[in-house]
Amino acid sequence: MNNKNETMLIDFYEFTMANGYFNSELKDKIVYFDLSFRRVPDNGGYAIFAGLESIINYIENIKFSQEDLEYLKSYNLFSDEFINYLEDFKFTGDIYSVKEGTVIFPNEPVLTVRANIVQAQILETFLLLSFNHQSLIATKASRIKNAAKGRTVLEMGARRAHGISSANSGSRAAYIAGIDATSNTLASCLYGIPCSGTMAHSWIQMFESEEEAFRVYAKTYPNNTTLLVDTYDTLRSGIPNAIKVIKEELLPKGIKDFAVRIDSGDLTYLSKESRKMLDEAGLTNCKIVVSNALDEILIETLLNQGAPIDIFGVGERLVTAKSNPVFGGVYKLAAIEENEKIIPKIKISDNPVKITTPHFKKLYRIYDKETNKAKADLITIYDEVYDEKEPLTIFDPVHTWKTKTFESYILKDLKLPIYKNGKLVYKLPTIKEIREHTKNELNHLWDEMLRFENPHKYYVDLSQKLWTTKIELLKKMNKNSSI
Amino acid sequence: MNNKNETMLIDFYEFTMANGYFNSELKDKIVYFDLSFRRVPDNGGYAIFAGLESIINYIENIKFSQEDLEYLKSYNLFSDEFINYLEDFKFTGDIYSVKEGTVIFPNEPVLTVRANIVQAQILETFLLLSFNHQSLIATKASRIKNAAKGRTVLEMGARRAHGISSANSGSRAAYIAGIDATSNTLASCLYGIPCSGTMAHSWIQMFESEEEAFRVYAKTYPNNTTLLVDTYDTLRSGIPNAIKVIKEELLPKGIKDFAVRIDSGDLTYLSKESRKMLDEAGLTNCKIVVSNALDEILIETLLNQGAPIDIFGVGERLVTAKSNPVFGGVYKLAAIEENEKIIPKIKISDNPVKITTPHFKKLYRIYDKETNKAKADLITIYDEVYDEKEPLTIFDPVHTWKTKTFESYILKDLKLPIYKNGKLVYKLPTIKEIREHTKNELNHLWDEMLRFENPHKYYVDLSQKLWTTKIELLKKMNKNSSI
Known part of the structure; x- marks a missing residue:
C-alpha cells in the first residue's frame, strides 16, 4: 500500500558509522563480515538457511529516494559528500552464501560479505532481518513437517502473523522447508505455493x-x-x-x-x-x-496416541515460531584487507559463545562416502586446500583432545559466489528447487539429529590453521586488554 | 520491492465462503462481525488496541488486479459473476471501532463490522493480522515502558523482526505505546518516529x-x-x-x-x-x-537492584513479543439482519472462553467521577440507553451474585463510527495524538492493573438485557444441539 521501497530499512547506526568511515581514511577499506547464528531455536539439532532471495532482491533494488536523502540531511549529522554517495549507492562488493534450504549449524559463516566498510554496514540490517526471520520459520516448519511423518501439513497462520511480510515471507519459508500449502492467497500468488481453504x-x-x-x-x-x-x-x-x-x-x-x-x-x-x-x-x-494451536510437540503426541489424522493445519505456532520466536543471527567483522593481504579480526567477549571466529573462511561439509550422511562441518581459512584422497582429521575446538579421522569421505564447499564486484553471478533457483534442496539436505542427516528432545549434536570444527589463528589473536587481545 | 499491493492477503477460505454466499440467497445478507481477543499476553492486566490505521489503509486501497483475478480463476472454483464482483470490489458497510491506543480487555467487541456477508468475510484476514500484530507489540511496549519508570526506552529490534512490516509496524506500535525512539530509519521516516543510533x-x-x-x-x-x-x-x-x-x-x-x-x-x-x-x-x-536481550522483567529487576541506568535499548524481546508472541484476536459473527431487525447469533463451544457474546453491541467504560479512574467496562445491546444521573448496577456474567453499584460515574461509549456505508467518516489522528491518547488511557488505570505478576483483574460485565439474550440463546442451542 506504500509506495516507499524498503531501502531505508537500515538501523540508524549504520548511517552514523558509514558516514564516519566515509569521511575518514577508512572509506575504501575492504572488510569481510560473516552472517552466522548462535543457537538452534527450541534446542533443535539443526536449522534451515532461508532469506537469500529477499537479500538479493534488496540489493538489486536498493535506491535512496530524494525524500530519503532529505530525511537523512535533516539530522545535520552527515556530510554532503556522503549524501551524494548514497544518492548513487550501488553495492560493488562480493557475497558468498550457502543456498537457501541448506541445513546450517551455530557459529558457521553461512554468508560472507566482502565489500568496502561503508557498503558492508549499509547492508547489515536487511541481511539480518531476512536471515533471522526466514531461517526461523523454515527451521520451525521443518520440525513440524518432521513431526507429521509424511502427512500433509497446511500453513494457515496469516491472521496471527507479525504483519504483512511475516505472513508472506513466513508462508514461503514454511513451504521451502516442506509444508505443503498455505491459506494465504497473496503468498500463494506471489511465490507459487499451493493454496488451500x-x-x-x-x-x-x-x-x-x-x-x-x-x-x-x-x-x-x-x-x-x-x-x-x-x-x-x-x-x-x-x-x-x-x-x-x-x-x-x-x-x-x-x-x-x-x-x-x-x-x-x-x-x-x-x-x-x-x-x-x-x-x-x-x-x-x-x-x-x-x-x-498445533506445533511439532502436539503433533508428535497426537500421532503417538494413535490419532488417525491425515492432515494438520498449523497456524500461530508456526508463523510466529511461538516457542522460540527469535533466531539470533549476527553479522560480525571477520577480517580486513591491508595492502591486498587479509588481516583476521576477532571480537572478544566475557561470554565465550559471543567470541567470533576470525578470517575470511570457507565452510565445508564432510559426507561419509558409503552412507552419504553428513558427518561434520569444517570451517577453514579461505585458501586451505584439501585432498579427499588423504585422511582428514578434525578436532573439537574447545576439547581439542577429541579428534575424529575420516578415510572415505566427500568434502563439499557449501558457500557459492552470489555477487562478484557488485554483479549478481548466481542464478536464483525456483521455489520448488529450493524445496527439493531442503528435502535432500534432510536426507543427509542422521535421524538422531531430528529428535526434538536432546538431539545428537553435530560437529562443527575449525581447521588446525584457523584454530591457531583464533587462539593467537585471543592471546594477543588478552595481553592488550586495556588498549 | 514488490509492486503487488496487499489486497490478496486474504485467507483462501474467505474466497470460497464469499463466492458460496455470493451465489446463494445469502448474497446481500447484512451481518455483524466483532473483533475481540481472549487473553492478555503475559497474563497482564490490560492490552493496547492498535492496527486501525493499517486496517483503514487496506480498505481504502483494496483493489484486485487482473493478475489477482486470473489467479483466482485458475482454481476453477469461483463463478464469473463473483470474479466480476471482485473486479469492482468496494467496501460499502459500516465499521465502529475503539481508537488506536485505547486500553482494551478480553472478550470486548473492540471493532465491529456491519456489512453484507461477502464483504465481511473478505476483510477478515487483514483485520485480524493488523489487530493481532500491532496490539501485541503495543501491549508489550507499554509493559516495557512502565517497567522503565519514566526513563527513556529505545526500540532497536529491526534485525530480529519477523520481516519488513514486523519491523515497521512494530516500531510504530511501540512508539504509540510510549517507547521514545526507534533504530529503524524507515519506520522513523514513514511514521515520524524519532530515530536513534x-x-x-x-x-x-x-x-x-x-x-x-x-x-x-x-x-x-x-x-x-x-x-x-x-x-x-x-x-x-x-x-x-x-x-x-x-x-x-x-x-x-x-x-x-x-x-x-x-x-x-x-x-x-x-x-x-x-x-x-x-x-x-x-x-x-x-x-x-x-x-x-532486555524486557520488562529484566528492566524491573535491574532498577530494583539500584542499577543507575538512564536509557534502555530494547530489541528482539519487544519486536517479537518474545515471551508471548501471539495475541489471539478473533473475528466472530455476532448478528444478522432479517427484515431490518437485528437477530443475535452465538457460537458455542465446549470451551466456555470460546463462546461468543451475541448481538450488535456497544462498549462502555465506567469512570469514577471523583478519581477519574476506570472502574469497569460494560457491554450492552446497541440501543440500550443509560442515564448517568441514575445509579448503575453491574454484575459478573459468570458469578452473577457478585454485583457492584456506581452512584457517581461517567459512562463513555468507546467505539466510534469509522465507516458509514463504505465512506470513511473518521479523521485519522496523528501518531503523536495516538501516543498522547495511550498515555491518557494509562492514567485512568489503577496502579494495581499495571503490575506484571498477578495484576488486578478489571471487570468487563454484560448489561442485564445482553446477558439474558446470551443465556437464552445458549439454552436454545443446547436443546437443539443435534441440529
Missing part, C-alpha cells in the same frame, strides 16, 4: 442448520469439500451431518476426495471416534483434518 | 585502538556521542577510554550531553561501577545506556 465457523452459523451449511458447500464445491464439524458438537452433530451430506451430495457424483475438519476439543479422542463413525458409514476414504 | 562493535574493531575509535566518533558527532564501552573490557578499557575522550573532545566544546552504552555482562554491576568511575571523573551528566 474451505470454510470457517461463520459459514455454519449463517445457515439455518449445520446440515444445510454442509449441503450448500458440497453442492458449490463438490471437488473441494472439507466440512468443519465442530461448530455445535463434533460427534453428535458434525460427523453425522457430514456423513449424510457426503453420501447424498458427493458419492452419487462419483467423488472420492473429501474431508472433515476438527478445530477444537480433544483431537485424539475426536479423531478416533470420527474415524470409527466415518468407516462404519463406508467413508473410509474421508480424510480427517485437525487444527487448533 | 550511534555505533556497533564493528566500529571499535575497525580502528587501531578503542580510544581512537571513540575519538574519531566524538569528533565526527560531538552532539550525538554514545560510546559503546564493552568491546574489550567495560571497566578496564571502555570506561577509562570514554572518560578520556569525553574530557578531551567534548568538554572543551562545552558539550554536556553524551553517554556510554553497555551491551553485555552483568548490567547492574557494570552500570554501578561505571557510574562511580564517571562521577569520580566529574562526568556526572554522562548518561548510561544499556542493551542486551
Whole structure:
C-alpha cells in the first residue's frame, strides 16, 4: 500500500558509522563480515538457511529516494559528500552464501560479505532481518513437517502473523522447508505455493442448520469439500451431518476426495471416534483434518496416541515460531584487507559463545562416502586446500583432545559466489528447487539429529590453521586488554 | 520491492465462503462481525488496541488486479459473476471501532463490522493480522515502558523482526505505546518516529585502538556521542577510554550531553561501577545506556537492584513479543439482519472462553467521577440507553451474585463510527495524538492493573438485557444441539 521501497530499512547506526568511515581514511577499506547464528531455536539439532532471495532482491533494488536523502540531511549529522554517495549507492562488493534450504549449524559463516566498510554496514540490517526471520520459520516448519511423518501439513497462520511480510515471507519459508500449502492467497500468488481453504465457523452459523451449511458447500464445491464439524458438537452433530451430506451430495457424483475438519476439543479422542463413525458409514476414504494451536510437540503426541489424522493445519505456532520466536543471527567483522593481504579480526567477549571466529573462511561439509550422511562441518581459512584422497582429521575446538579421522569421505564447499564486484553471478533457483534442496539436505542427516528432545549434536570444527589463528589473536587481545 | 499491493492477503477460505454466499440467497445478507481477543499476553492486566490505521489503509486501497483475478480463476472454483464482483470490489458497510491506543480487555467487541456477508468475510484476514500484530507489540511496549519508570526506552529490534512490516509496524506500535525512539530509519521516516543510533562493535574493531575509535566518533558527532564501552573490557578499557575522550573532545566544546552504552555482562554491576568511575571523573551528566536481550522483567529487576541506568535499548524481546508472541484476536459473527431487525447469533463451544457474546453491541467504560479512574467496562445491546444521573448496577456474567453499584460515574461509549456505508467518516489522528491518547488511557488505570505478576483483574460485565439474550440463546442451542 506504500509506495516507499524498503531501502531505508537500515538501523540508524549504520548511517552514523558509514558516514564516519566515509569521511575518514577508512572509506575504501575492504572488510569481510560473516552472517552466522548462535543457537538452534527450541534446542533443535539443526536449522534451515532461508532469506537469500529477499537479500538479493534488496540489493538489486536498493535506491535512496530524494525524500530519503532529505530525511537523512535533516539530522545535520552527515556530510554532503556522503549524501551524494548514497544518492548513487550501488553495492560493488562480493557475497558468498550457502543456498537457501541448506541445513546450517551455530557459529558457521553461512554468508560472507566482502565489500568496502561503508557498503558492508549499509547492508547489515536487511541481511539480518531476512536471515533471522526466514531461517526461523523454515527451521520451525521443518520440525513440524518432521513431526507429521509424511502427512500433509497446511500453513494457515496469516491472521496471527507479525504483519504483512511475516505472513508472506513466513508462508514461503514454511513451504521451502516442506509444508505443503498455505491459506494465504497473496503468498500463494506471489511465490507459487499451493493454496488451500474451505470454510470457517461463520459459514455454519449463517445457515439455518449445520446440515444445510454442509449441503450448500458440497453442492458449490463438490471437488473441494472439507466440512468443519465442530461448530455445535463434533460427534453428535458434525460427523453425522457430514456423513449424510457426503453420501447424498458427493458419492452419487462419483467423488472420492473429501474431508472433515476438527478445530477444537480433544483431537485424539475426536479423531478416533470420527474415524470409527466415518468407516462404519463406508467413508473410509474421508480424510480427517485437525487444527487448533498445533506445533511439532502436539503433533508428535497426537500421532503417538494413535490419532488417525491425515492432515494438520498449523497456524500461530508456526508463523510466529511461538516457542522460540527469535533466531539470533549476527553479522560480525571477520577480517580486513591491508595492502591486498587479509588481516583476521576477532571480537572478544566475557561470554565465550559471543567470541567470533576470525578470517575470511570457507565452510565445508564432510559426507561419509558409503552412507552419504553428513558427518561434520569444517570451517577453514579461505585458501586451505584439501585432498579427499588423504585422511582428514578434525578436532573439537574447545576439547581439542577429541579428534575424529575420516578415510572415505566427500568434502563439499557449501558457500557459492552470489555477487562478484557488485554483479549478481548466481542464478536464483525456483521455489520448488529450493524445496527439493531442503528435502535432500534432510536426507543427509542422521535421524538422531531430528529428535526434538536432546538431539545428537553435530560437529562443527575449525581447521588446525584457523584454530591457531583464533587462539593467537585471543592471546594477543588478552595481553592488550586495556588498549 | 514488490509492486503487488496487499489486497490478496486474504485467507483462501474467505474466497470460497464469499463466492458460496455470493451465489446463494445469502448474497446481500447484512451481518455483524466483532473483533475481540481472549487473553492478555503475559497474563497482564490490560492490552493496547492498535492496527486501525493499517486496517483503514487496506480498505481504502483494496483493489484486485487482473493478475489477482486470473489467479483466482485458475482454481476453477469461483463463478464469473463473483470474479466480476471482485473486479469492482468496494467496501460499502459500516465499521465502529475503539481508537488506536485505547486500553482494551478480553472478550470486548473492540471493532465491529456491519456489512453484507461477502464483504465481511473478505476483510477478515487483514483485520485480524493488523489487530493481532500491532496490539501485541503495543501491549508489550507499554509493559516495557512502565517497567522503565519514566526513563527513556529505545526500540532497536529491526534485525530480529519477523520481516519488513514486523519491523515497521512494530516500531510504530511501540512508539504509540510510549517507547521514545526507534533504530529503524524507515519506520522513523514513514511514521515520524524519532530515530536513534550511534555505533556497533564493528566500529571499535575497525580502528587501531578503542580510544581512537571513540575519538574519531566524538569528533565526527560531538552532539550525538554514545560510546559503546564493552568491546574489550567495560571497566578496564571502555570506561577509562570514554572518560578520556569525553574530557578531551567534548568538554572543551562545552558539550554536556553524551553517554556510554553497555551491551553485555552483568548490567547492574557494570552500570554501578561505571557510574562511580564517571562521577569520580566529574562526568556526572554522562548518561548510561544499556542493551542486551532486555524486557520488562529484566528492566524491573535491574532498577530494583539500584542499577543507575538512564536509557534502555530494547530489541528482539519487544519486536517479537518474545515471551508471548501471539495475541489471539478473533473475528466472530455476532448478528444478522432479517427484515431490518437485528437477530443475535452465538457460537458455542465446549470451551466456555470460546463462546461468543451475541448481538450488535456497544462498549462502555465506567469512570469514577471523583478519581477519574476506570472502574469497569460494560457491554450492552446497541440501543440500550443509560442515564448517568441514575445509579448503575453491574454484575459478573459468570458469578452473577457478585454485583457492584456506581452512584457517581461517567459512562463513555468507546467505539466510534469509522465507516458509514463504505465512506470513511473518521479523521485519522496523528501518531503523536495516538501516543498522547495511550498515555491518557494509562492514567485512568489503577496502579494495581499495571503490575506484571498477578495484576488486578478489571471487570468487563454484560448489561442485564445482553446477558439474558446470551443465556437464552445458549439454552436454545443446547436443546437443539443435534441440529
